[in-house]
Structures are given as structure tokens and as C-alpha cells.
Amino acid sequence: MNKNQYVNSILKRLLATDRTKKRIRADLMTEIEALEDQGFSLEEIVRQKGAPELVAKEFNDSSSDPEAQRQYYLQRGLKIAVIVLLVSAVLLVLAGTALHYLPFWYTPPLTEGETVAIIGGADGPTSIFVTSLPKITGFAAQLLTLGCVLLALCLAALAAYWALRKRY
Known part of the structure; x- marks a missing residue:
């Protein structure tokens, strides 16, 4: 040692x-x-x-000193909160993105402004044209929104920790 x-x-x-x-x-x-x-x-x-x-x-x-102990536990709690919020936010954003871009079991309905055209016939190749990607809707949008909110809370907790660290 x-x-x-x-x-x-x-x-x-x-x-x-x-x-x-x-x-x-x-x-x-x-x-x-x-x-x-x-x-x-x-x-x-x-x-x-x-x-x-x-x-x-x-x-x-x-x-x-009770004040020093309170500050220690406050700093420790903020560190834990930052870690938990950051991990939760990343997992929620990843889950929302996966639900949106990997819909193997579900094809979302067309929304306003989206069109699909199928061109072809019996004697030649068939082509499918899609004018835009579907918008993020439903559960995927809720997960992404919640992930962004948790990320904002994580940043607020991190700012509070840094302010406390400079002060005590």
C-alpha cells in the first residue's frame, strides 16, 4: 500500500x-x-x-456538526439522483427510439401528409414510393418525452450538486 x-x-x-x-x-x-x-x-x-x-x-x-452531516448527505443524495436520472433518461430515449424505428410487429397508420404509391403491373417490376417517414406518435413519443424530461431533471440535479460543492 x-x-x-x-x-x-x-x-x-x-x-x-x-x-x-x-x-x-x-x-x-x-x-x-x-x-x-x-x-x-x-x-x-x-x-x-x-x-x-x-x-x-x-x-x-x-x-x-449537524450542518456538516446534512451537507454530506445532501451531496451524496444529489450524486445518486444524477446517476439514476441519467440512466433512466437514456433507457427511456432508447426504448422510445426502438419502438419508433423498429416496429417489426406493428406498422403505424399513415398520418396527414404521407402517401404511398405503388407503380407496376403484371409484366414488369413493381415499385413502392413513400413520401415521408411516419411521425413519432403514441407510446414511443411518450417514452421520448419522458426521457427528455428526466434528462432535464438530471441536469438540474447536476447543477445543484456543483453549486453545493463550490459552497461546502
Whole structure:
């Protein structure tokens, strides 16, 4: 284990905002580098400071500020919301697109402005001409609309997360 892995294993167990974790990372790295300059090996430093689980537990126990905990859980919830909304939006848009462009079992009725012409006869080749593609209607349109709405919500949650991250 190197010092980055040690510090990362501590940080991932902390119940703190991103800004606080960044500050703690800098403090830990400075402290470890100072001890290394004094001649201590990384194994000795880890033994002195303790296992990452214990260091994180001590920090979490000593940090009893309810506002900081609220900000941590708010940031965490926004991260999860962004991921869930983004995955849902992509799946809905893909499903709507698939329903529109891959209608193996269903041929949508012609809408206004669409025409089909069949030209041919008994003695020659037959050609079929379609003047336009069918418009997105029905369930496919609903899925695409819902996907776009979820994508907009995802962007709003991402903006809220970034604003919170800069603030706390």
C-alpha cells in the first residue's frame, strides 16, 4: 500500500463534504510527507496513525456538526439522483427510439401528409414510393418525452450538486 492508497482508503470512509475531504487529503499528505522526511517508513507511519477504518471512525465520531452531516448527505443524495436520472433518461430515449424505428410487429397508420404509391403491373417490376417517414406518435413519443424530461431533471440535479460543492 502506498500513501495515496492509504489516504484514499481513509477518505472513502469519511462522512464529509467534498471540500472537507479535499482539505483533509492535503493535511494527511503533508503530515505523511513530513514524517517520511524525518526518516519514518510508510509502514511505521500507518502503524502510528492506525488502520484507515479506525482513522475514519475517529474523525466521524469527533465530527458531530449537524450542518456538516446534512451537507454530506445532501451531496451524496444529489450524486445518486444524477446517476439514476441519467440512466433512466437514456433507457427511456432508447426504448422510445426502438419502438419508433423498429416496429417489426406493428406498422403505424399513415398520418396527414404521407402517401404511398405503388407503380407496376403484371409484366414488369413493381415499385413502392413513400413520401415521408411516419411521425413519432403514441407510446414511443411518450417514452421520448419522458426521457427528455428526466434528462432535464438530471441536469438540474447536476447543477445543484456543483453549486453545493463550490459552497461546502
